[in-house]
Amino acid sequence: MSRWRSSYIGLATISLWLLVGGGLLGAKADRAEEGLLALYNFCEPSGPIIQDISGVPPSLPLRIELMQRVQREGSQIKVTGDTRIKSLALSEELVQVIKQANAFSIEAWITPGLKQQKGPARIVTLSRNGSERCFTLGQDGDAFDVRCRSTQTNANGIPSLGSKDFSIRPELTHVIYTRSPEGQLKLYLNGALNHQGHDEGTLQAWKTNVQLGLANESDGNRAWKGTYHLVALFGRALNEQEVAAHYQAGSQALDTSVAPLLVRSPEARFFDQEVAPILANHCLECHDSFHTKGGLDLSKQASAMKGSKHEAVILPGDPEGSVLWESVWHDDMPEDRPALSLEQKQVLKRWIEQGATWGLDPIDPVLFVHGHQNQENWVRRLTREEYVQTIGTTFQIDIRRQAMDILPTDARADGFSNTAYNLTVDLQHVDAYAELASIIVQKLDIKAFAGRFSKQIKFTDNDMGALIQSMGKWILRGPVQEHELFALRGITTGVAATGGSYEQAIGLVIEAMLQSPRFLYRFESQQGDGTRWPLEPHALANRVSYLLWGSSPDAALVQAAEEGLLYDSDRLKGEVTRMLEDSRAIGRSEAFLIDWLNLNRLNQLSPSAEYFPHWSPQLAKAMQEETIAFFRHLVWEQKRPLHELFNARFTFLNQALANHYQIQVQEELPLIGLQKTELTADSRRGGLLTHGSVLSIGGDEASMVARGLFMLHEVLRGVIQDPPPCVDVTPVPTGSGLSQRVIATKRIENKSCGGCHSKFEPLAFAMEQFDGLGRYQRQDRHGNLLREDGALHIPGDSTQQPYATSLELLDFIANHPRAQATLTWKIIQFAMGRPLTAEDAPAVEAIHQASMEAGGTWASLMTALITHPWFTTIQTEQPQ
């Protein structure tokens, strides 16, 4: 018996405060808790997982096999058809505890669906199959029947203890069965003793290869139909007073029903999905917090409702009286821009008519770039890097060289190369996957590998089937389905029929698995009722593992998933902490960095030889390595908050890079490899924005447009629309008296251009003294003096922030909530493989806040993200 479970048994508290999902829900009930082993109140809003809310580790969550035969109705589930509801893992701990106590109690608040059910139909069962059990509470005809295996019964728990006839009616019923250490058996219905008996035997006959189940036998064929309100198991016999108290407490005593996760009001959703995009894309260019044209700021609820400097523009319930709708209806607004479509006008009218309910506040235009469609359910193909890492984890084989050579490059979309919708597959992929599978199998010691999963080297159905299931679960990152087993068995029987060897058969099976969708894609069950459902255990493990490592789960994480431990917030945190200690976590974070800053761009950098005669590919390589080494040191060795990436006063240099940057160092730096170098104020440098790898984004001419847009998009999560088709976007060349700043200032002062350019070009002013490859200079090649002062506008702010030096700007950015939050957003976009939308905003903001409160480090962000319900659930789709 485990010590931790026994310690819980010793606790005796009458008031129960439930901790669910890491939050204190505070459902107080006059119920006994002593000896509580498992407790189900069926209050999950949706999905196939039924949480064990006992708080007693290990948690024993149940899974509904066929959701279409179960209806969730508030704090109850109604089983309407034949399905199985079973614990995710074997219930070994439960068995051990009860065996040691030689006593237990089963409690169920149920409403039988039929007066007569046969089998007995399983209501609550701890069993292996139809003839091997520990106990079963069932309905046999119109009576309850409890089978409990002991040393005096057979394996099926017979003789059983039944209730009096006609005791079952299709109404809310409270049933408790208790067995005392002395073998006293009692069956209570609705608080009163109904029947009792005695068993001379002990529970030492119980086996541990059983699963806790509801509504059916573990292997099916004994379905029970009815409604569950509450089910509890205790490792002791409840006494009569406790039984009566539980009955008096009622079936709702432990109701922890909450609003479904992450669901917003219909009115707020309408605003977020229909109204806000119109305001963001057509109105905020002039009427945001910064450009309050006419005194009107439509980006915030309060200011929008207040109106312009002349009048209210939105009168809830009265569109005809609302200037906002009137002006768009008559095409007076947007001024000098295409009129809204009829559909858009009708949306605004309907919104005002229905009371002008606001949603996300303030409106952040970046949330509406990608519309409001559900973008979550794009199955994610493994990227090249993930493929390599997954092969490494699965087989301990390094396939990097071959994979990078054969597999097509993953194209970038929306700022990252792992954007799911863009991870397409062509013939070249299929060919490459087949070839790589063959190479991997050739590299593999098949016998040794298969030996990890089975010692039975036989072609027989049972042995080969067991091997495929066991090995397949590891390779395919989840249980092998029956149809997959059949398909894979076809290969082995084919080999056997042609006289092939066992190793040959296994090798071909592995080849097939490596080309299967289950391996090449990260599958998550996406079918449901249209609400968010908890991820299946293996899917959750995969999501965690690919986020932290960019690879498949290790054995420990798989085991935790199979035991249902990942549904326990503390255990999940523990797994995150453990996995962050692994070097793969560093690699994954660096993969984010490389993708975010597009550092691979430097591989193609070919600056003008006229302007940059000393440039070399080695210098570009050093710039890449500088940024990666800086990140690794700050994030992983110093474990500093992520926002210090923007202003930390050190970097990593070799001598060539130091010379390029014109940084004086005390001692000669290495020619190969980089060395940490503290930066002084003289260098004007600090943080990755002053790295050559980032500054070179501006091209040969150190374009303020390119640098400003980079800052706006990647650092401040701002949105700027592309220039209209009429605009000549060819960069204006610098010249004498015409520095980049002068050119930028002219654009900003231009009536047509300034509205947008004022939002991003000033972000680059502080970097004017760094040339196209990041060299510090006081004047450009035309002799124009360069400056580092300026004033910038942060998206969402109402004012500009002046700064005198580049370092001052970097400090300002590092400490600005927008920049700090942007890092979180970028990392989460990378984690989820898709751009984030307004639907995601509340959860992402909550994750960011939780991370910041925990230090704002990579580890705190990973923990906050992984333990948030938004991450552990999936938006399901209703079957078409």
Next chain:
Amino acid sequence: MTPRPINRRAALKGLGSISIALPLLEEWCFPALGSSSETSSAAIPVRSFNLFFGLGIPAPLQEEGFDGVLEPLKPLRDKLLIMRHVDQVRCDQSGINAHFDGASGAFTATPPQGEAKAGGASIDQLILRHHYPQGQPAGVAGTVVAGTFFRRSRVSRYVHSYRPDGTVAATMMERPRDLFDRIFGQVGQVSGQDAQQQHLKRSVLDSVVEQYKYYTGGRSPLGTSSRSKVADHLDRIREFEQRAFTLHADQADGPGRPKPSELLHGGLADPGGEGIDITLDALTTEWRLMADLYATAIQMDRVRFGALTFLAAGERIRLSGDYTYMGQKRYTFEDSRKLNASGSQGCSHEWWHQFNEKKDNEALRAHAHMKMRELAYFMQQLDGPDCVEANDKTILENMLLTISTESGDGRHNDVKRELSGVFHAITGANGRFKTGQIADLKSEGLDVYNTMLRGMGVKARLGPTDRESHEVASILA
């Protein structure tokens, strides 16, 4: 130097030793599994391709007909319906960019949904799904997307075939060798294996196919988008299966693949938007090889749907070299020198920015004329005597080829005119559409495309479902 026209077969056979053995033609004449009854009965397959060229033709120059930059299309005029005054203003929303969004609108008539997503399906993909609901016949490759281009900051600049969910329909083949491998190359490494090994490898693939089928079927746990993605993968596997186990090229005559491309590709081809230097000879030599390969693939019925791109939207090249047409020197490209600038400011793109209908626009005209010459080159490969099909029409006449581009006007004083009058041309699609005309449609691109879909017998429509459509009956035969 004027590039010497490349005979398709000569090119393929002359580039070393190409493994397209003619017996393959017979092997590829499979019963058309899953093909439409229309296809089977007429013996002329339904085919649809999108042909894109970058930077467009300003509307005033289109008015000159075949006397202006459209001159190279004149020999094909009976096979084409030139469509003027087609507006893509739906894609021309406030503050968006014609190069990006206009290019995404070509063949879809909708603005993009993201950096790598169109607003919806392209014409060819809707036709494909309607006429081949169970997939294309065995031996026919899936959608093939290829092109010669350099600017690549956003996908819709150069990819012009999109699935209904807006994602790209196929991976871009930007090198002739890639296209060759995609269409004709050996895959699967099974040719050197003995019968038993091949049998076992086949069983592996059978198992893989079964798994993909399950996850695209009714019991799949995946949602709609994901299932569609896995279904695409399954299509590619089926093609792989055909290529690896059914189609065996004659290696004896052996010709190899095209030589590696000598042009810049990948990130090197678009160094930070600064543009690249390239000679006309180098550009057209590679493009024509690409056009030859693509045309050959169509002629051999290896491809029925896809897109071909000649220069990207907003392309940035500094072109040099003499330009001749019909044996006469017409112009000398010297973009950088004539613009007196290097980098992006010295690119041919600038001629479009400098377009002024009151001026001669000589450089722009030469560039646009050259592009028409190259498009015509591709079309001619499908219009020769060896391209005549059972109904005595050429492949060019029987297929639907839609030609379009990114922007229409080039004048920069009115936003709404940038995507008004976007050049379009289509072929007759086996008598479905009028040809031999220059039609001034004065219609929205969405209506034109949807009329084309109707003409092709496709029920699905592009664009918003609640929008009132306006049929452009004048294009229907």
